[in-house]
C-alpha cells in the first residue's frame with residue numbers, strides 16, 4: 001500500500017550545507033541517499049514537483065530535472081496522472097540492507113603491492129627546496145619557443161590519426177638523429193619507443209624480460225628508483241659494488257648468481273659519477289651476447305659532461321643487439337615534460353610494441369609533437385649548449401664555496417659532469433641525520449648512504465647545483481653550515497668519550 005510522504009521528510013535538505021555543487025545536483029544526491037537508506041521507503045509517493053519546489057525554495061524546473069534524473073537511474077517510477085513513487089524493486093535491497101547489511105571487508109592488495117612496502121621509499125621532491133639534485137635550471141627554460149612548439153603541435157594533431165604505441169614518428173625520428181649524431185648510438189627511428197619518463201620504460205623492460213625469480217644486477221650504490229620496477233616484475237635485485245671504474249663487471253661475472261639482466265649507468269654512475277671502463281664495457285657486452293641476456297643502459301644525464309667530449313654510449317659499442325638504451329627529457333629539459341625513450345634492440349621492437357598496446361596504448365600526441373617541433377627547430381640543441389655552459393659554471397661555484405666554507409668537513413668526490421656533486425663527510429658521521437635537519441630548513445640535499453644497498457655505505461652529501469643561481473647556492477650553504485658543524489662537533493665529542 002503506497003503512502004504519500006510527508007513534507008518533514010524533505011525539509012532537512014534546507015539545513016544541508018550547500019557545497020560548491022549546483023542545487024539540482026545537491027537535491028538529487030539528497031533524495032538518492034534518502035531512498036537508499038530507506039528513509040523514503042519503496043512504493044511511497046513523492047510530493048509533486050510544484051509542492052517540493054515551494055517547500056525547498058527551488059525552481060520547479062530544478063525539481064523536475066531531479067525527478068527525471070532519479071527516474072532515468074531507476075530510483076523512482078512515474079505513474080501516468082498519479083505522480084512519482086519510490087521504485088518498488090528497491091524494497092528488497094532495502095530490507096536486506098537494514099536487516100543484515102554486510103560489513104565492508106577490507107580490499108585485498110596483491111602480493112606484489114605488499115612486496116612494495118619493503119622497498120626503500122623514494123624521496124619526496126619539494127620543488128621549493130634548495131640544492132635538490134636532478135632539478136634543471138627551471139628559470140632558464142625557453143618558454144616562448146616551447147609555447148610556439150605546443151601551438152604548432154596543436155595544429156599538427158589533426159594529421160596524426162594512426163595510433164602508434166611506440167610514439168609519434170616525428171619525435172622518434174628526431175631522437176634517433178640526435179642519438180646517432182651526439183651519443184654514438186646506432187639505431188633507426190623504428191627502434192625508438194617513447195615512454196612517460198624512464199621509470200615507465202624500466203617497468204616495461206623488466207616485465208618483458210624477467211620471469212619471477214630471475215636476477216637483475218644493479219649498481220651499489222645506485223639508483224633506487226628501479227627497485228620497485230624490478231620487484232613488480234618478480235625479479236630479484238642483486239647488488240654489485242662499484243669502484244672508480246664503475247660497475248664491478250669482474251665480480252658480477254665471477255659470482256654464482258647469474259643474472260638475466262643488468263641495469264647500469266655506465267656514462268656516470270648514479271650518484272657517484274664514476275664512468276664504466278672500456279674493459280668492463282666489453283666484458284659486459286660479451287656476457288650479454290653469449291648468455292642471451294640484456295643490459296639496460298640508463299643514460300639519465302650524460303648530456304652534461306663538462307670535462308671532455310661526450311662519451312660514446314655502451315649501446316654504440318657494438319651493443320645494438322644486447323643493450324636497451326634509456327634516456328629522459330625530464331632532467332635535461334623540465335621535470336614537467338614527462339617524456340623519455342628506450343632504444344630497443346631490433347629483435348625486441350615487435351614484442352615491446354605489442355605489450356605497449358596492452359599496457360597503455362601509447363601516449364598523448366600533443367607533448368610528443370611539441371617536443372619534436374622544438375627539437376627540429378634546433379631549440380633542444382641550443383638549450384643543451386647553454387645549460388652545459390651554465391651548469392659547468394655552477395658546479396665550479398658550488399665546489400669553490402664548499403671548499404671555502406667547509407674546509408676539512410666536506411670533500412669533493414670528483415666527477416666529470418652531471419647535475420649534482422657528491423661531497424664526502426668524515427666516515428662515521430651520520431649523513432641521514434644531517435639531511436633530516438637540512439630538510440627542516442628547506443634544503444633538498446640527499447644522504448649518500450641512502451643510495452647504498454649491500455655495501456658498507458660511505459657518508460656524504462649529494463648536493464644539486466644545476467637548478468640554482470649563485471645566490472641560491474650561497475643561501476643553501478649558509479643554512480647547511482651550522483648543521484654540519486654541530487654534527488661534526490658531536491661526533492668529535494662522542495669519539496673522545498669512547
Ligand SMILES: Cc1ncc(COP(=O)(O)O)c(C=O)c1O
Nearest residue numbers: 134197198199223270300328330
Ligand atoms: C639515474 C636515474 N635514472 C632515471 C631517472 C628517472 O627519470 P624519469 O624522470 O624520466 O623517470 C632518474 C631521475 O632522477 C635518475 O636519477
